[in-house]
Structure formats: structure tokens, C-alpha cells
Amino acid sequence: MTSSPPPPQAQAVAERELCGLVNGLAHQISDHVRRRAGTLGLTAAQATALREMTGAMTMRELAERMSCEPSNATFVIDKLEKQGLVERHAHPTDRRAKHLVLTAEGTTLREQLLDLLTQDSPLAALTPAQQHTLQSLLEKTVSQPQKAS
Amino acid sequence: MTSSPPPPQAQAVAERELCGLVNGLAHQISDHVRRRAGTLGLTAAQATALREMTGAMTMRELAERMSCEPSNATFVIDKLEKQGLVERHAHPTDRRAKHLVLTAEGTTLREQLLDLLTQDSPLAALTPAQQHTLQSLLEKTVSQPQKAS
DNA sequence: CATCAAGCTTGAATCATTCAAGCTTTCATT
DNA sequence: AATGAAAGCTTGAATGATTCAAGCTTGATG
Numbered sequence: 001m002t003s004s005p006p007p008p009q010a011q012a013v014a015e016r017e018l019c020g021l022v023n024g025l026a027h028q029i030s031d032h033v034r035r036r037a038g039t040l041g042l043t044a045a046q047a048t049a050l051r052e053m054t055g056a057m058t059m060r061e062l063a064e065r066m067s068c069e070p071s072n073a074t075f076v077i078d079k080l081e082k083q084g085l086v087e088r089h090a091h092p093t094d095r096r097a098k099h100l101v102l103t104a105e106g107t108t109l110r111e112q113l114l115d116l117l118t119q120d121s122p123l124a125a126l127t128p129a130q131q132h133t134l135q136s137l138l139e140k141t142v143s144q145p146q147k148a149s
Numbered sequence: 150m151t152s153s154p155p156p157p158q159a160q161a162v163a164e165r166e167l168c169g170l171v172n173g174l175a176h177q178i179s180d181h182v183r184r185r186a187g188t189l190g191l192t193a194a195q196a197t198a199l200r201e202m203t204g205a206m207t208m209r210e211l212a213e214r215m216s217c218e219p220s221n222a223t224f225v226i227d228k229l230e231k232q233g234l235v236e237r238h239a240h241p242t243d244r245r246a247k248h249l250v251l252t253a254e255g256t257t258l259r260e261q262l263l264d265l266l267t268q269d270s271p272l273a274a275l276t277p278a279q280q281h282t283l284q285s286l287l288e289k290t291v292s293q294p295q296k297a298s
Numbered sequence: 299c300a301t302c303a304a305g306c307t308t309g310a311a312t313c314a315t316t317c318a319a320g321c322t323t324t325c326a327t328t
Numbered sequence: 329a330a331t332g333a334a335a336g337c338t339t340g341a342a343t344g345a346t347t348c349a350a351g352c353t354t355g356a357t358g
Binding site: 019030 | 175
């Protein structure tokens, strides 16, 4: 489909622009999250954690879903636990691990949060089909293993 | 082309996943930037500023390109100026504004930085055609005006 | 002029986040 | 079993990034 082999330099330029764009969108989303979550008494990171809590999971799992270090997840879950939204239970099969579960309040608040977040989302500018395309492209990049420096 | 009207709930679910994916990629990029930039004595934000300094521009312009507040840009440019990479010049036509220009050192370091950043970039997982698609999708979302809350 | 908006900076506050170190538990090898 | 290495989590310290509110100078508009 592309009519000619892409010049190597043009590719580098495109990558730089892409970095800016990805950064821009991420920023826009986290701004959106911060504002909406603020009305529920949650910080952006707390809201992200809550959003990713689709079910019971370990700290490590949550950290991965949040793209952060486990120690950061500890910090965030501490706050959510103090607010009575999440509980650390014993993991059924691994005594090292914690099993995170939402409390009733947590589940309720999460629903409210998700409703708020989908309102006026920056991603609403895309049609479902475009969102689908975007998703598959992002999956290609995100699933790439990080190269250790 | 789409076989059936998209169920409204499925769309909300897709949006949530997309948030996570965008966040993940942004994180991966900023991690990449931080590590690479670190070898040049730059923090991630400083590197981002340098990357976006494609030419002379005002503080506001830079802030917009970095998707942050002007006060944050001030903070970052302060550091770059102390390192002798950037200078604040008088703006030719508006005495309120500053004209940011790279010094010779800044230009050199920027080149090095861009070279480093394109090595092993998370975006390299995509073909040029895919990058192009991604770019146009991102532009659709990012250019959307932010709704004031 | 007089007023209001735009561009930038400062200061304060806060949040997010990483890294290194340490503890407990599990797993694999011997 | 016994030992050593790895995994899961937490703590503490340090730092960076970032926002918000307030204030200063300059520009534009009436």
C-alpha cells in the first residue's frame, strides 16, 4: 500500500511526533481522571487503581495494570484501604501474596467513578471502530518486553 | 462496514481498556526517555522539553507542546538554562514574551538525545504504516478542545 | 487614558514515583 | 530435608513533576 520504501530519517521524525502525541493524550486522560475523581475524593492514582480493580488480584498484578512499581501500588492501596474501599485478604494459595478485594463501598464508588470517567472522555472523539484500531495498535507496543538498559 | 450497531456498554468497556493502554504506552515511553536521558544528565521532563524545542518558541508554546502549565515550563527551562542549553531572549515583537533558543551546546545535546531516544523506542514495534495510522488517530483525540469542568 | 487580557514567574503545596533494603514465603536443586 | 535463589510485599528516603493561586509587566481595546 505504501508507494515507496520509507526514508529512514522520516521514520525517526514520525516517532518523535508520536511521542508527543501519546504524551499529550495520556496527559489529557489523566487530567480528565484527576478532575472527575476529585469530585469523589480520590486522587488520580487512586482512581486509576480503582479503575483497574476489575476483580480480586494481587499487588503485583495491580502494579502491572497500573504500569508502576509494586511499592507504588502499596502506597496507593494504603490510601484506598484507609478509606474502606479495598481490603487486603490472605491469598488462597500463596501466603506471600495479598488478595485485594473491593468492599461494598468500594464497588459502589467504582461504579460511580467509571460512570464519571466515561463522560466527556477524550477518547469519545473516536468512533468505536477507530477505538478498536487504536486498541490493537497500542497492544502491539505495550506488550513488547522492555529492554533492560 | 461494522456489522451491527455497537452496544453502548461495550463501548464504555473499550474506553476503560484504552485508558489503561494509553497510560501503559505513555509510561513505557517516559521510562524509556528517563533512562536514556539520564545518561546525558537530563531528567525526563528536561528531555521532553528539549525534544519539543524544534525551533525558537515562547514559553507558552513550549508548555503547550509539553502538555503542561506554563509555570511547569518555567521550572524546567530554568534548569536547562542553568546547564547552558537554552537561553531566554527578548521576543522580537512582544516584550511580554520570552523567545527560547537553543545554545550551540543545547543543539548538540539535543541531537544526541534524539539519537538515543529513537534507539529501542517502544514505538519501533510498529511498522511505519502503523505509526502513521496511530498518529492520525491520536491527532483526532488530542486536538479536541478540553471541556472546562 | 483606563481597563482587561496575555505572558511569565514565584511560592507553596501536593502527589506520584522510583530506588534500595529488608522480611517472609515459596520453589528448585541437591 | 536442607540450602540457596527467587518472588511478593512493605518501609523509608529522596526526588521529580506538576498544579494552583497570586503577582508583575506589557499589550490591546474601548
